[in-house]
Amino acid sequence: MKIFFKTLIVTTLLFTCILTPVFAWWNSIQDNTVFKESEVNLEEDLPSLVDEDSPFFQAFSDANRINVLLLGVNSGLADTIMLASYDKDTGNIDLISIPRDTYYVRKGHGHPSEKKMNASYQDGALGVAMAVSDLLEGIPINCYMKVDYEGVARIVDSMGGVPMNVPFHMHYTDIYDTPPLYIDIEEGYQVLDGQKAMQFIRFRKGDKGYPGYREGDIGRVKTQQEFMKSAFRQAMGLNIVKVARSVLNNVESDVKVDTVLSLAKNATGLSPDKVTTYTVPGEARIGEGDLSFWFSSKSQIREMLTEIYSNQLDEESMDFSGVDSKESSDTSGE
Numbered sequence: 532m533k534i535f536f537k538t539l540i541v542t543t544l545l546f547t548c549i550l551t552p553v554f555a556w557w558n559s560i561q562d563n564t565v566f567k568e569s570e571v572n573l574e575e576d577l578p579s580l581v582d583e584d585s586p587f588f589q590a591f592s593d594a595n596r597i598n599v600l601l602l603g604v605n606s607g608l609a610d611t612i613m614l615a616s617y618d619k620d621t622g623n624i625d626l627i628s629i630p631r632d633t634y635y636v637r638k639g640h641g642h643p644s645e646k647k648m649n650a651s652y653q654d655g656a657l658g659v660a661m662a663v664s665d666l667l668e669g670i671p672i673n674c675y676m677k678v679d680y681e682g683v684a685r686i687v688d689s690m691g692g693v694p695m696n697v698p699f700h701m702h703y704t705d706i707y708d709t710p711p712l713y714i715d716i717e718e719g720y721q722v723l724d725g726q727k728a729m730q731f732i733r734f735r736k737g738d739k740g741y742p743g744y745r746e747g748d749i750g751r752v753k754t755q756q757e758f759m760k761s762a763f764r765q766a767m768g769l770n771i772v773k774v775a776r777s778v779l780n781n782v783e784s785d786v787k788v789d790t791v792l793s794l795a796k797n798a799t800g801l802s803p804d805k806v807t808t809y810t811v812p813g814e815a816r817i818g819e820g821d822l823s824f825w826f827s828s829k830s831q832i833r834e835m836l837t838e839i840y841s842n843q844l845d846e847e848s849m850d851f852s853g854v855d856s857k858e859s860s861d862t863s864g865e
Contacts, residue, residue, distance in 0.1 A: 634827070644822065695721065698754070
């Protein structure tokens with residue numbers, strides 16, 4: 532159980548957790564939720580399994596999973612969006628990253644910049660949850676966790692930093708951000724403190740004369756996933772009570788006490804080896820308004836979900852050939 536406590540704290544820190552500290556329950560048992568502040572209750576407000584024609588309807592219904600939406604918020608947008616799915620039968624954690632530039636049309640939002648997944652946060656956590664669920668074939672989302680970058684910095688400092696091998700010199704300046712953003716992290720292995728960790732996960736491109744990710748935002752997503760795995764390993768030596776207190780002070784969530792108890796009962800032997808990371812498949816192209824979008828592939832999303840829910844599906848019966856061509860008019864933005 533001690534390993535469980537440490538594991539769930541770290542996954543919260545990375546916006547990639549689907550667990551939450553049982554210590555919080557001890558301190559908040561009189562409350563309905565573990566965390567003090569929550570803008571929405573997804574289990575009550577988010578329609579689940581709305582499309583009975585979905586090829587995953589029965590799999591979603593049969594799976595013994597907890598799915599948590601993880602949000603990193605900056606300047607009114609969802610800068611980091613992930614869905615963490617914890618399989619209570621196997622102990623596996625599947626982490627799906629949704630690129631912030633994913634093309635997604637919301638009713639009543641016609642401007643090209645509003646057709647990016649990160650803009651769905653204009654409708655709050657519920658808006659993002661509905662968009663992510665729709666993108667992922669109606670997957671049920673049980674609860675959410677939200678943190679801003681300053682909160683990440685404080686949590687990282689409480690755990691003594693996160694070891695990371697920085698792939699290149701990350702240098703970027705944005706004087707128009709609020710507050711102005713300055714990123715300057717030397718290449719090589721180092722332990723990132725809170726401020727450096729915040730810079731690391733925010734980095735997207737370099738200033739003139741400095742390198743950036745060859746894959747653009749997808750490169751950033753992969754780096755964030757590596758950061759998560761490193762912090763997961765770091766968690767095994769934590770002062771867990773100190774970190775739990777920091778998490779509680781810096782994360783907004785609608786996680787319920789009974790969810791925590793259920794996870795505590797079922798989660799044993801968690802380790803970094805049980806975490807599998809995914810990114811919503813697709814390709815980067817220029818779309819409306821000459822903006823860069825990540826256009827997802829519906830057929831490849833279904834293949835990804837087939838892999839994740841393999842215990843509940845007959846893979847041979849899942850034929851997704853031709854799905855993308857049938858729906859191209861809905862996703863191309865052209």
